[in-house]
Each structure stands twice: as C-alpha cells, then as structure tokens.
Amino acid sequence: MTAPVRYVRSIGALSVEIAGEHVMLGPRMNEYFGFRDVAAFIWEQLAQPRTLDDLCAAVVSEYAVDDATCRHDTEVFLDELLEQRLGQVEGEYRLSDGHMQTT
C-alpha cells in the first residue's frame, strides 16, 4: 500500500499575507488569487506538506462543518490549487512554463 499523497504550496507560487488573508500569484504569473476564510486557513496549512486527511481534520476542528462536506469542498479546492499551479503534490516533477520544478 502506498502512502497517501501530500499536498504543498507550489514552489513557484508567490503569496503575501494581509491581516489573515492571502494574495498570491501562481507560476504562470498571469493572474492574482485572493484567499480568505477557510481558503486562507487551508493555504496556511499547506506551508507544510499535508494529506487530504490532515487538512480535513484541521478544517473540521476549526469550522462548523461535517466531515463529508468538508472532504468534498477541500478536494474541490485542492483540484483548483493544482489546476492553477498554486499547489502541487509533494515530490512531483512538473513542467511549468518551460521551467522544471522539483520539491
């Protein structure tokens, strides 16, 4: 059985914090993203590699949400992070705008 994947902020993502909210620019450098509330909370968690279970446990302990909803919403959010290359799977090699990245 393989270890569950862990997610982490993408190396090429640049983010700044303003009073608990975050603005970031992905490696494509074409668009800004802003995170507040739960999104900001998850983004803070992703400073270190986390599994989906880690993230859900953290969110459920902090916000009034049931496990199933939390898991679904967190997965959707992670998909979006990976799509925008703000986040990545730990250790994954990825070609991004011609630059090889590695964790």
Place this chain on the structure above:
Amino acid sequence: MPEYECYGLLLRSELDLPGLPRSERNPPPPASEVTVELRSLPASPAADLVMVRPGRLWVGSAVMRLHIEGVATYEVRDGRHVVVDATPAAHPDEVRLFLLGTCLGAVLQQRRMLVLHGNAVRIDDGCAVVLGRTGAGKSTVSAEFVRRGLDLLADDVVPVDHLLRALPGFPRIKLWSDAADRLGIDVSGLRRVRPEDAKYDVPVGRGPLGPLPVRWVYVLESSEEPLLRLETARGLARFDVLREHTYRSGLLQGPARAHHLERCHTLQEQVRLVRVLRPEHTMTPAATAEAILDDIACHRSGPVQQHQQPQEAR
C-alpha cells in the same frame, strides 16, 4: 536637445514638450536619463513580445511597443529609451499625449516603480494619493486641494519608488472645462489635452518638491447611500485597491507582476487606506476634499496603524 524633468527623470527629447519644466540640473544624475528619439520603427513588433492588445500593445521583459492608429508607433526599452515613429499627418499634441501617458508609464514601470493611476498632494513631509476610476473625480478633487493651498505632487500618474515614495510629476492638472469653471479657473488660452476634447492642461504653481513618502491613500467610489462615508480597507481589499488602480496594468507581464505584488504589499503596510464612498449626484469636490482633509487631520501623526476602528462614519 531640450532637456525636461519629471518623476525624477531627465528627458532628452527630440520632440518638443511644451509645458514640461526644463531641467536645471547640471550635470544630471546619469541613471535618471531617458532619451526620446524620433525615427522610424520596424513595421511589425519583435517576435518575442507578448501581444497584450491586438494591433495596439505588445510587451516584453524590458520592452513595450504601442501603436496608435493615425498618431504614432512607440517603443520603450529598459526604462531609458523611447522611440517615437510618428504618422506624418498626426497632430503633435496627440503624439505627445501618448508619449507622456502610456510611454512614460512604461518607462517608470520598467524602472520597477509601482505606477498608480491617481493624483498626489503634499501633506507635511509626506503625501496623500487619491485614486479612482476614470471620471471618478480625482483631478477635480485634487484641484480643490490646490485651491486650498496644498502642493500638487502628481496628476494622473503617480509612480511609487522602492522606498515607497511618490515622485513629483508635471506641475499641471488635466481638467474638463466644466470642472475648471466650478473651481473658478479660466481655461481661455490654456492648452487642450487632446485637440478635440474640452479638457485642459491647467498649470499649477508649487515650490520645489522631491519624492515624498506615501502616508494616505483615498479611493473615490460612488455609492447609493445618501451621505458621504469613509471606510478603512482591510485584508485582501487593501491589495485589490492598489491592483485595480495600477496604471496600465496590462504592461505587467511575467516577473514584473511578481514585483508588483510585492510592492503593493509593502505599500499597503505603510499607508492608511480608505475608501471614500460618495453619493453620486449630490457630492461636490469641495465636500469630498474636506472629508479627506478631516480624515488626514485625524490620522496625521504617529505610526501608521492598519487596524483601525471598523468604520469612520461621517
């Protein structure tokens, strides 16, 4: 060749730029020199430029190319060199307009300034910047500040340097004739901004000014509420205000965008950032200027605080 000074730059220009202050610095500091040449450019942009607006704007890491049909093609490089390829029949005022607007904005941006679309006036040893969409009344409110005796630092384009200081621009305000009328300014004999518009370059007197730290930022917004109200921007909104009112943000490509994010972030940390919500039809420039000056008076001394009371209702 005539030499002009604005935004801390020394423009050596083959194109006459009437209305701009001539430089008196001798010799000029070499890093600040910008040359403006009149010559023909290749018919098509270099292949490595990114087309930002089809047929009009192309941007590379240190290059901008702008084409204005019937006026000119311009190329700006390295924050130091501007080439103007003017269309023979073009009106010289139109050629100058884009040179001193978008092209100068590109020069400043290539020099890694955060270029804001707004106006700046001196307050004590710092400055207040007024931002707003086109037509929001930035220049009119600034003209009101000038009428009350404040020094205008910059109109329309406010470059902020790495020390978070706004640089002094041209000693003039662009005003529509009705706005000038309301402020009691006689526009007869003044130069029009564009030949076909009733918008005028209004010269304003001021003493010598250097770069001044930005301490206050006010954003003019229209509101449905009956009374003018000020509201401190917080969190993401603080970044959003600066992003939205960045001058010609289409010029920011690639690493320039990362730099922009960082500069906006450091600037928002040092300023009081306030949205000025104005009822659209009843608000006068005088009332807006007064509300802003009152707010400045209340937050004039001491360290800049980001975490104010939730609202300052007026």
